[in-house]
Structure formats: C-alpha cells, structure tokens
Amino acid sequence: MYEKITPPTTGAKIIFKNGEPVVPDNPIIPFIRGDGTGIDIWPATEKVLDAAVAKAYKGTRKISWFKVYAGDEACDLYGIYQYLPQDTITVIKEYGIAIKGPLTTPVGGGIRSLNVALRQIFDLYACVRPCRYYAGTPSPHKNPEKLDVIVYRENTEDIYLGIEWKQGSEIGDRLIKILNEELIPATPEHGKKQIPLDAGIGIKPISKSGSQRLLRRAIKHALTLPRNKQQVTLVHKGNIMKYTEGAFRDWGYELATTEFRNETVTERESWILGNKEKNANISLEENARMIDPGFDSLTPEKKAQIVKEVETVLNDIWATHGNGKWKEKIMVNDRIADSIFQQIQTRPDEYSILATMNLNGDYLSDAAAAIVGGLGMGPGANIGDSCAVFEATHGTAPKHAGLDKINPGSVILSGVMMLEFMGWREAADLVKKGLGDAIANAQVTYDLARMIEPPVEPLKCSEFADVIIKYFS
Numbered sequence: 001m002y003e004k005i006t007p008p009t010t011g012a013k014i015i016f017k018n019g020e021p022v023v024p025d026n027p028i029i030p031f032i033r034g035d036g037t038g039i040d041i042w043p044a045t046e047k048v049l050d051a052a053v054a055k056a057y058k059g060t061r062k063i064s065w066f067k068v069y070a071g072d073e074a075c076d077l078y079g080i081y082q083y084l085p086q087d088t089i090t091v092i093k094e095y096g097i098a099i100k101g102p103l104t105t106p107v108g109g110g111i112r113s114l115n116v117a118l119r120q121i122f123d124l125y126a127c128v129r130p131c132r133y134y135a136g137t138p139s140p141h142k143n144p145e146k147l148d149v150i151v152y153r154e155n156t157e158d159i160y161l162g163i164e165w166k167q168g169s170e171i172g173d174r175l176i177k178i179l180n181e182e183l184i185p186a187t188p189e190h191g192k193k194q195i196p197l198d199a200g201i202g203i204k205p206i207s208k209s210g211s212q213r214l215l216r217r218a219i220k221h222a223l224t225l226p227r228n229k230q231q232v233t234l235v236h237k238g239n240i241m242k243y244t245e246g247a248f249r250d251w252g253y254e255l256a257t258t259e260f261r262n263e264t265v266t267e268r269e270s271w272i273l274g275n276k277e278k279n280a281n282i283s284l285e286e287n288a289r290m291i292d293p294g295f296d297s298l299t300p301e302k303k304a305q306i307v308k309e310v311e312t313v314l315n316d317i318w319a320t321h322g323n324g325k326w327k328e329k330i331m332v333n334d335r336i337a338d339s340i341f342q343q344i345q346t347r348p349d350e351y352s353i354l355a356t357m358n359l360n361g362d363y364l365s366d367a368a369a370a371i372v373g374g375l376g377m378g379p380g381a382n383i384g385d386s387c388a389v390f391e392a393t394h395g396t397a398p399k400h401a402g403l404d405k406i407n408p409g410s411v412i413l414s415g416v417m418m419l420e421f422m423g424w425r426e427a428a429d430l431v432k433k434g435l436g437d438a439i440a441n442a443q444v445t446y447d448l449a450r451m452i453e454p455p456v457e458p459l460k461c462s463e464f465a466d467v468i469i470k471y472f473s
C-alpha cells in the first residue's frame, strides 16, 4: 500500500466529522522525527506522551505511533531530493492528526520550506501558538506571568505562498517591464513610481476568504475562553500595505459585525456606546469628537462620515449592546504590527488572541515565546477542517543537534495541544503538571538553567523528559 513504510499492526484511524476529530481509544498517529534537534526532542516527547496516556487511562487508551519521513531522513530512505515522499502525504491525509519535529529550510536558494508545504498541502489554515507562562520559568522579562496570548496565524497565503522571481530572471524582468510600462502608469495613485530594474520580485496575496476563515476560527476560540480573555486583536501593517494588510483588518471587522454580530463588539463601537452611557443626551457630533481625537481638523466630508458611523452604531446595536451589555461580548480591536511587538511587552495583560497574517504571526510567535521563557517553551498546532499537524514554534537549532541538550518542552507542549484536540484532557493535564513541577523545582535544560539566578546545573534533554514523568504523581 505504501512504498517504504508499514502502518502499526494495532490501532485505528482518526476521522474528521464536521471539522472535529472522532478519536478511537487506540488511534494511529503519524509522526515526523524532524531534522537537527528532532533527533533529541522527538524521543523525549514520545516517551512523555506515552507515559501520560498510560497513567491517565490505565491501559484503556494508547497511541500507536506511525513513523513517516520528511527532510533529511526521507532522503536517506527514499533517495536523493525525496524530501517529502508521497507516502508521508498519503498517510497524514488518511490518519488526520500528525505531530512533527522541525525541518530545515535553506536560506536564499535550495528547496522551499517543507513545513510550509505541509500546511499548504493539507490546507492547515490556522497556525495556533499559545504563549503562556509556567510558574518558575526564568524569563528576560520582569512579569512574564502577565503574558497569556494565543497567536492565531493565517497559515497558507501571504508571502509564504512562495511566488517570487529572482533578480535578473527572464520572467522577473518581464514582470517588472509590464508593471513599469503598463500597470503602474495605469494606476494613478502610483504616480511616477517605478520598480528598480535590478529588483527581485515577490507576490503577497491576502484573500478575503483566507483571512475570514482564520478569523472565524479565532473568534470561535475566543468564545471558549474565560470572560476576561474574550478578545481578538487584528494585527496588521495596514497603514503601509492598505490592500493586503489593511484589508485583513477590514475583513476581520466585517466578519465580526456580521456573522458574529450578537457575540462581538468592536473597540470603536464600545467607545461610542460608552460615551452615550456616560451622557444619555450626548449629540452625535460630540460623540464623534470623542472617538476621534483629530476630529476638529478633519475635512467636512470626513467629519460627516464619522458622525454617520456614530449614528449607525447607535441605531443598529444600542438595543442589543447598549447599557453595558457590550461588556459581555468579545472585544474585537486592531493594532498595527510594529506597535503590537511593544504592546506585548509593555501591556501584556491587555491582550488575548492575536490574529495575524502569515509573516507577522511568524515573527510575533517567536517574540511572544521569548517573553515566557524562550523557544523551548513555544508549542503550536496547524489546524484545518479535515487535518491537524502539531509542531513547535522553533526550528531545527542545528548547533545543538544530537547533543541530548536541547529543551523538548515546545514539542511536548505541542503534544499536549494534540491530546487536548483529541479530547484526551486527563493525559494533557498530567503532562502540564509534570512540566510545571519540573520547572518550579528548577530541574530544567540548559536554556532555562542559564537564566535562573544563581544558574543551576542543566539537565539533558532525555533527563528532562524523565523528570517530567516523575512529577506526574
């Protein structure tokens, strides 16, 4: 059935119904070990997850692991340049849920990212990366416990589509010529701009459908959070990239105020409603002045537009959201991308779900992981409607590969996300307890050990896994 691999002899497939996994007691779960430090962190992860499932369910539930290949290991087995064999794609499609270690992507030339390819092949459009603090984790920040965010990153488009042309290539040069001579002059807002003739060219597609399906999932997730975390922040650089990043913001607000009208309030709406609650007789114009600090210097047309916005909000949602009812809704706001990088450091507790396009989310998830202890503590999930692949935020960390040194925490916590996605909460909770107790007792790998004051002797990667298991009970 497969070219070079054989499924485990016991176990059954996970299937998806209406976007949700239906999980048997003995699911077969494919895993990719990963390049670089994958050789260290995958065995540690498998050991911890197996021990948690065994302890939580006393033999009534068990995962049958199915090894599939990608990256360097795949080339060793399948032959030169076989980085992502068809076997691997077929198996993940058939079995629905998989977990992977990191895979190498060369910079500049060479193969395109296998990690990105997997997300695109299986249409895993939501990259979900929670960044929350485990007590006792050393951090470069004074109050890391204040950060508890989930980066919800669009995972299939943006520049990650990989449509780009090298400087000097025939098609790249043709495209620049067409843009310079036909398309840019035909677009008055571009004036006399021209693309330098020696430029490389990349395309950044951001679609309405792609943005809204990600944001739909983010808002639904927010609905499941405790009241004080029911917030979705649309992160964008829409002041500069108006029709891609700016559109992402606009499509987000559109979705929130149509499909989720009864469940959401936007930040601007909350100001308008709040102004009227404080002063029932406030005029539309005075209300508009209060929500827009530069109101008085605006053109008459722009002023009229904001007054109309105030009127529409009060007409449309005063009955459902007014008199403080908006405080019970999911708050949807937006922040410009550069600003959110400082906001998660200066006002960490004001944020919850950070919904982003692909590139912004890639950057932001590493930065947020650093605040709560580093990349060794950053788990993730790539989720679609019929498949999910769990993986850490970090990469292959090649300088540490094979040394039994690196922190397996991120892949272990990705495993926790997988167990929760499967509905195996008891096993997930055991792993979180074990990891939390190990950290609280300063029994940690080098990355955390070096930040503890005074520094402690680091555990090996494999020893850290054993300590986590020890703290199950």
Ligand SMILES: NC(=O)C1=CN([C@@H]2O[C@H](COP(=O)(O)OP(=O)(O)OC[C@H]3O[C@@H](n4cnc5c(N)ncnc54)[C@H](OP(=O)(O)O)[C@@H]3O)[C@@H](O)[C@H]2O)C=CC1
Residues within 6 Å of the ligand: 101, 102, 103, 104, 105, 106, 115, 374, 375, 376, 377, 391, 392, 393, 394, 395, 396, 397, 398, 399, 406, 407, 408, 409, 410, 447
């Ligand atoms: N999803 C994936 O598979 C991803 C793959 N990659 C790929 O990985 C390769 C290497 O990328 P690189 O930029 O070096 O980024 P990495 O994330 O692999 O590593 C950068 C640094 O982060 C720290 N780090 C990473 N993982 C851990 C961990 N588990 N525990 C503790 N510290 C950790 C280490 O810092 P220090 O040495 O200071 O301790 C490490 O040197 C590239 O080919 C890249 O494309 C990158 C990201 C994601």
Ligand SMILES: O=C(O)CCC(=O)C(=O)O
Residues within 6 Å of the ligand: 103, 104, 105, 113, 114, 115, 116, 362, 393, 395
């Ligand atoms: O695919 C890669 O090599 C890098 C991907 C990455 O950095 C990420 O998904 O966070």
Ligand SMILES: [Mg+2]
Residues within 6 Å of the ligand: 362, 363, 366, 393
């Ligand atoms: Mg990244």
